[in-house]
Amino acid sequence: MTSVNQPPSTKNPSISITKRLEELWKASLKSSGVTCTIEFLDCSEEASEIDSDGDRTDASITKDQMLGIFLTVESIISELKEIRSLVLEHASNEDESCEILEMIDDALKMIDLASRMGRMHLSNETVDSYDAIGLGRIWVNGFFYTLKHANDRLFLLFEKINTIYLRIEQTVTPDNGGDLVEDALY
Structure with missing residues (x-):
């Protein structure tokens, strides 16, 4: 039986292993970029520091800067949706795929x-x-803390996608001419 997040494995037998590897590598790189971008945007530590008088720090951001952060967050949402689509299309029959999809859905x-x-x-x-x-x-604090928690949910995303990539890569061997030859996966 197939879960809601996981289509039948018969969906992608026509996709070449080389194409799957390319697309999973793209998903892996995108996942690394997403987590790095969220970490870069995370101002929660600065916002929660307490000075010696017990007041919050005077760290601030302009409205234009905040709007820029929202544009960046929109691009993160787009990247996560693309990663989800790539995993669904090229790794739906892998053990980790359901967990990856849940991680992305939670973060989204x-x-x-x-x-x-x-x-x-x-x-x-x-x-x-x-x-x-x-x-x-x-x-503002809530916004950044929510981003931080979303990023915590994505903590192992790169590793899980990369695990699938490496497993599939092991089924591919170079032929005598240096081109990739697919082992019979299906």
């Missing part, structure tokens, strides 16, 4: 929620483009 829900809530609050802000929005604000 968190990131989407953070983005929608953040945009709603930002649209209600009365600041000009160059006025500062304190990182200690509850909605």
Whole structure:
């Protein structure tokens, strides 16, 4: 029986192993880029630091910078959807695929929620483009913490996709001319 996230394995017998490897390598690289981008955006540590008087730090961000972060988050959502599609198409019959799809689905829900809530609050802000929005604000803090938790959910995404890639790669051997010859997988 096939789960909801996993189509029947008969879906991709016509796809060459070389093509599967190329697409899984692309998914692997994209997953690494997504997690690095989220880590780069994560301002939760700066927002939660307490100074000696017990107040939040005065770290801030401009409205334009926050809008840039939202654009970056939208690209992360797009990348995750593409990774999900690549895994579904080229590794659906692999053991790790259900877990990978669940990881991505969980992260997508968190990131989407953070983005929608953040945009709603930002649209209600009365600041000009160059006025500062304190990182200690509850909605800003919540936005970045949600990104952090989504990234925690994606922690092993690269490794899991790479495991599938390496397993499939082991079924491919070079022929005498250096071209790849597929072992009988199906």
